[in-house]
Amino acid sequence: MEYLTLAIATGRTSKKAMALLEESGISFPDYHKKTRKLVIYDETKTVKLIFVKTADLTTYVEKGAADIGIIGKDTIMEEQPDVYELLDLNLGKCQLVVAGFPNQKMQSEAPLIVATKYPLITKSFFDEKGIRIETIKLNGSIELAPLIGLSNVIVDIVETGTTLNENGLVQLDKIIDISARLIVNKASFATKTEQIGQFITKLKAILE
Ligand code: PRP
DSSP states (O other), rough: OOOOEEEEETTTTHHHHHHHHHHTTTOOOTEEEOOOEEEEEEETSEEEEEEHHHHHHHHHHHSSSSSSEEEEEEHHHHHSSEEEEEEOOOOOOOEEEEETTTTSOOOOOSOOOEESSOHHHHHHHHHHTTTEEEEEESSSSHHHHHHTTSSSEEEEEESHHHHHHHHEEEEEEEEEEEEEEEEEOOOHHSSHHHHHHHHHHHHHHHHO
């Protein structure tokens, strides 16, 4: 049988995703939290797991280099990949919010300057509110932008709230709740229907 290739993003949700797989009876003997291996196999040698950067994950699945992937709803919304989103895995829960200094006004004559990893989501959120903005695309440490005067506010992920708190920032508005989703390559869904179906059934049994 051909392998089912599963892409998981390195980073904060990868350990939770690995725990969910283990609970579902899909275990990877070579996996340990500090592993630097990029490709590992499950014990039945039917699932090949690859570790990729979050920003690259949808590319692997969209192009069919991976059949399935686990990725946050935030990335799906921003990148709008041409894949199927089949399951909410209920892990990596956080919120996408607008944050800034407590006294920050959203409406003024000049456009609001917003730093974010998510320019598309940001534009559509503020367009809907009728607020004119200028977006500054950053790749990390977004909270720094208002602190040093690069932006008025940020649009970013909040999980525990620690990063905002420690930097004197507060949530000004909520955009959406986020969790990790299972995405599937469209061609793989047609050619590996049974394998993908079995994989999803195992995960669902735990999620329900
Ligand atoms: C994310 C996010 C916030 C932080 C929020 O950054 O961009 O900075 O986590 O988490 P908290 O509410 O629990 O403090 P990440 O750690 O992924 O790194 P990055 O800043 O390099 O994107």
